Amino acid sequence: xxxxxxxxxxxxxxxxxxxxxxxxxxxxxxxxxxxxxxxxxxxxxxxxxxxxxxxxxxxxxxxxxxxxxxxxxxxxxxxxxxxxxxxxxxxxxxxxxxxxxxxxxxxxxxxxxxxxxxxxxxxxxxxxxxxxxxxxxxxxxxxxxxxxxxxxxxxxxxxxxxxxxxxxxxxxxxxxxxxxxxxxxxxxxxxxxxxxxxxxxxxxxxxxxxxxxxxxxxxxxxxxxxxxxxxxxxxxxxxxxxxxxxxxxxxxxxxxxxxxxxxxxxxxxxxxxxxxxxxxxxxxxxxxxxxxxxxxxxxxxxxxxxxxxxxxxxxxxxxxxxxxxxxxxxxxxxxxxxxxxxxxxxxxxxxxxxxxxxxxxxxxxxx
Numbered sequence: 001x002x003x004x005x006x007x008x009x010x011x012x013x014x015x016x017x018x019x020x021x022x023x024x025x026x027x028x029x030x031x032x033x034x035x036x037x038x039x040x041x042x043x044x045x046x047x048x049x050x051x052x053x054x055x056x057x058x059x060x061x062x063x064x065x066x067x068x069x070x071x072x073x074x075x076x077x078x079x080x081x082x083x084x085x086x087x088x089x090x091x092x093x094x095x096x097x098x099x100x101x102x103x104x105x106x107x108x109x110x111x112x113x114x115x116x117x118x119x120x121x122x123x124x125x126x127x128x129x130x131x132x133x134x135x136x137x138x139x140x141x142x143x144x145x146x147x148x149x150x151x152x153x154x155x156x157x158x159x160x161x162x163x164x165x166x167x168x169x170x171x172x173x174x175x176x177x178x179x180x181x182x183x184x185x186x187x188x189x190x191x192x193x194x195x196x197x198x199x200x201x202x203x204x205x206x207x208x209x210x211x212x213x214x215x216x217x218x219x220x221x222x223x224x225x226x227x228x229x230x231x232x233x234x235x236x237x238x239x240x241x242x243x244x245x246x247x248x249x250x251x252x253x254x255x256x257x258x259x260x261x262x263x264x265x266x267x268x269x270x271x272x273x274x275x276x277x278x279x280x281x282x283x284x285x286x287x288x289x290x291x292x293x294x295x296x297x298x299x300x301x302x303x304x305x306x307x308x309x310x311x312x313x314x315x316x317x318x319x320x321x322x323x324x325x326x327x328x329x330x331x332x333x334x335x336x337x338x339x340x341x342x343x344x345x346x347x348x349x350x351x352x353x354x355x356x357x358x359x360x361x362x363x364x365x366x367x
Contacts, residue, residue, distance in 0.1 A: 015233075016121040016226045020144040022207045025111045026050060027087065028145055032084045032109065037077055039097050041089035041174060044113035047153035048088075057082070066099070067128040070313035074100055084109055086148075087141075091117035095125040098138040110141035115161040115221045120144050121229030140233075142164035148218050156212050159289040160261025162223045167245050167264055168198040168228075170271045171281050174243030177275075178318035187235060194240040197227050205285040244319035251311040256303030258294075265291035265306055269339045275320050283346045292343060301336060308332035 021028075022209075029036070033055040040062055045052070052058050059074050074096065086109045087097030094110055094117070100109035112120050120127075125138045151158060172194060178184035182255075201224050204210065211217060232238050239245075249263035250272065256263075265286045272278040286292055294300040309332055315322040327335075 015140065016144070016230055019141060020146055022146045022148070025145045025150055029086050029109065029111070032056075032086060035082060036109070037074070037100075038086045038088065039074065039093050039100075040087070040358045041093050041113065044089040044093070044150070047113065048150050050088075056086075061089060061093045061096060063096050065128060066126060068074040070096055070129070071099065075104075077106060078315070083107055087111060089113050091119045091126075091261055094119040094141070094355035095127065095138075098123075098141065098159045099127060099136065101142070102138040107143070108139070108141045108179045109145065111145040111147060111150070112222075113150055115151060115158040115218065115225055116259075117155070117161065118164065118225045118229035118232075121226040121233075123233050128178050146219075146222055148215050151218055151222075152213050152215075154212075156290045157261070158212050158218065158221060159210055160259070160291055161221055162201060162204070162285065162289050163261045163264045163268070163291050164241065165197060165224055165228050166286060167243070167268055168194050169242035169279060170245045170268050170275060170277065171239070172198075173275045173277050173319075174319035175239060177320060177323070180321075182318050184318060187240075190235045190240050191233060193234075194231055197224065197231065200224060202285060205281045205288070207262045207288070210288050227264055233286050239317065243317070243323050244274075246309060247314050247319060247321055250312050251307040252303060255310070256300070258300070258303070261289070261291045262294060265289065266295065266339065269342065270304075270308070270335055271320060273335060273338050273342070274324065278342060280342075280346050283342060287343060287346060290359040293364050295340060295343060304336055305329065305332040309334065 029038070038052060038056045038058040039061055040052075041056065057077050057079075059070075059077060061070060062177055078100075079203045083106060085097045085101045087093045088111045090113060091300050094112065097108050097110060098119075100106065120141060121144075123138055125136050126133050128134075138266055172191065174189070175184070175186055179186050204220075218310050228241055231240055245267040248267040249260065252258055252263035252267065253260065262309060268286060269278070269283060269292075272282070308327045309329055311321065311327070313319065
């Protein structure tokens with residue numbers, strides 16, 4: 001086992017990296033027999049070809065995810081001999097583990113099975129109650145296991161984690177807009193830290209093909225995605241990384257059931273167009289992640305257009321959505337067409353966008 005602080009970049013991630021070791025997760029969790037409850041997703045266990053034995057109390061987190069029902073079922077299994085919560089899976093599994101560990105004073109061993117979320121480095125959890133998700137405080141995982149072999153089984157899904165870093169591009173623009181229109185205070189240190197993280201991620205745009213099996217790339221993604229979580233911890237909420245693109249993405253996910261990376265990726269492009277803020281480096285990297293592979297599907301297009309029409313501004317987070325008079329269906333179709341045009345254009349390595357090449361098709365209220 002290796003401590004990742006020895007060779008992963010960035011001084012601002014001490015809290016998250018000092019908790020991280022690299023190694024085979026099976027060898028590590030075997031030391032917790034008879035003292036741990038394991039929360040897992042079926043896909044993670046199956047991909048790892050790992051069999052749980054009777055020395056562990058376990059709970060499978062099914063598609064219902066992190067909700068109050070799952071919490072009740074897990075708590076019914078907890079006894080006085082348990083000292084550890086071990087999570088093997090993605091965001092919902094990790095959120096449940098963080099919540100249970102925080103509520104019951106247990107040591108949380110977090111084993112991400114994919115790099116699709118920064119849940120392993122945040123002190124917040126998203127818990128669904130009935131039909132609504134609520135964000136709650138929690139503690140960070142006490143130990144994070146970086147098992148590159150396990151993570152590699154997620155394939156191209158690991159690249160989707162980059163999308164939530166690239167959303168900084170539109171989120172910071174929304175933050176600037178809120179500062180101008182609503183006098184919202186911008187934390188300069190957090191703003192610059194977020195911008196630096198975005199620029200660090202954009203460097204990956206120079207790689208023609210992102211190989212999801214490349215060990216060095218997986219480590220880089222682990223570091224970058226982890227830093228994004230540390231930024232939200234430092235600021236207290238997701239404002240530096242989550243703006244109009246996430247507001248739209250949430251509607252897309254509710255209407256169409258698309259995965260987070262896909263919904264946020266197309267939302268970044270659409271909101272960049274409305275903001276007159278398109279960056280071809282961001283666009284090309286989004287395309288290289290594979291998160292835009294469904295853009296030519298009519299069903300996907302239909303969901304996006306409907307989502308643009310139905311999405312409303314978020315009351316507690318001013319964004320470009322507050323500036324838009326109304327997305328009608330025609331305007332939504334035109335905006336989607338503009339996005340397709342820009343995605344096609346980004347294939348040209350020598351494309352240079354001129355200042356006047358973007359013409360937002362939705363009317364904006366005057367300040």
